[in-house]
Amino acid sequence: MDSGPGLHIGLMSGTSVDAADAALVEFPADGPPRLLATHAEPPPAALREDLLHLSQQVAGVSLAKFGELDQRVGAWFADAAQAVMRKADVSAGAVAAIGSHGQTIRHEPEAPLPFSLQLGAASLIAARTGCRVVADFRNSDMAIGGQGAPLVPAFHRSVFADSQQARIVVNIGGIANLTILPTAAIHDLDAVTGLDTGPGNALMDAWVAIHLGRRLDDDGRWAASGRVDAPLLAQLMNDPYLRRPAPKSTGREHFNLDWLRAQIDSLHAPPDPVNVQATLCEFTACSIAQAVAHHGPGDERVLLCGGGVRNAELKRRLVDRLAPRDLVSTADYGLDPDWVEAVAFAWLAKRTVNGQSGNLPSVTGARFPVPLGAVHEARVRA
Structure with missing residues (x-):
């Protein structure tokens, strides 16, 4: 066949x-x-x-x-x-x-x-x-x-692995995931690791749909107009999923609006909706960066793909959180990130x-x- x-x-x-x-x-x-x-x-x-x-x-x-x-x-x-x-x-x-x-x-x-x-x-x-x-x-x-899940790391290895440079592929869809490609991955399948890091665009999209009636926060402009609420961010980053060891995967059955509302309701002073959006953007960036820091070799180049590529505010936050690592698009390696x-x-x-x-x-x-x-x-x- x-x-x-x-x-x-x-x-x-x-x-x-x-x-x-x-x-x-x-x-x-x-x-x-x-x-x-x-x-x-x-x-x-x-x-x-x-x-x-x-x-x-x-x-x-x-x-x-x-x-x-x-x-x-x-x-x-x-x-x-x-x-x-x-x-x-x-x-x-x-x-x-x-x-x-x-x-x-x-x-x-x-x-x-x-x-x-x-x-x-x-x-x-x-x-x-x-x-x-x-x-x-x-x-x-x-x-x-x-x-x-994730199932794309084998493909990422076939296209993006390099014997001279460690790389991490970050795919930001509704849920974000990583593929870690150390230099040994070019000849050793078992050297490849990966995991779902947590929410990518899903929570931001759901929140903007409720409050602005849009499918997404175009370029992250609404998030950029707010400020990060530190108590809410700490609450989100304390979710047990983020501390679980790999292998692990997740989805909307865990990270959904009901989950988000429960985090907000637990606060003494719930933030304004625009500040929730800013905090969700920061949450995605921080949870990805935390996973990269924990699983990456430390000197890798980060290749970005998925719908999150089009969110300028999220990309800005990722650049800050992932520094001094280089953050580039998979387009630089021959494959459109979308x-x-x-x-x-x-x-x-x-x-x-x-x-x-x-x-x-x-x-x-x-x-x-x-x-x-x-x-x-x-x-x-x-």
Whole structure:
């Protein structure tokens, strides 16, 4: 079932639920991946609202509604894949496989029966696109004792590891994660480590949506207009998750608005909303910097990717907190920071179809490396 030399598509939507990112990628045998076309498909407003409510347990959901949401997410992802194929004028026959991460609605690696739940009807994507689809990546790792996240460090190693310079890749989506690449990582898989550091954009996006009715704090301007509330920041930084050793991963089931309101309510004098936003921005920067300081070798270069790249105020705070380390974009190393994760899931799909492992036990805590996910073949009428 080798995927052969064909093109691959990665589909990704993170915890912010702002778009289904589709990346059409070529993986040369002797060079870095080539990003041929991209497309960001925004979700229908009603679908985004339903997904955010479900992920934050705002209201219960019936089995009928749950099944319907799975199909709606699948249709949304299929639209994204078809759009990127049209942009590149590529037929289904030229695509060896699509890697669909799906939309995470619950991630419970510490439950008595650990699981990670993503919506996105892979069979529907295969039927609509005419392409083979690999999906449900995380549970393959969790079935053998892993956290199921983060899964991108193996890809980061393949693209960004260097024998002369230690590097850390910081991906800031709704949740932020690190991949630590010491110089030994270029030849030793076990040298790679990684973890979810805590909130990236998720809390900032949720807070600005409540108070300003926007999906995000554009360039961090609202956060920049406030001041950090020291008691609130201390309360946030005292969360037990931040002190837990790796391997570890997290999501909206922990860091959500209910959690934030509980931290605010515990204070003697709750801060103004704008100061909460400033504090959340600082919290993301401090929790990332704390993880870098704890896990990094000390002289590494930090490569930044994900939606947080577009938040100028967050970047400013990260530069301050990470000094004297260099902070650069993954674009400096050949890969647009907005598309790293989508390309990673195209790469993971190729690995799975070729029978190669995609997880790193040194990152997730799994007992051994395995190919990730389930393969859904396209159903094409003869």
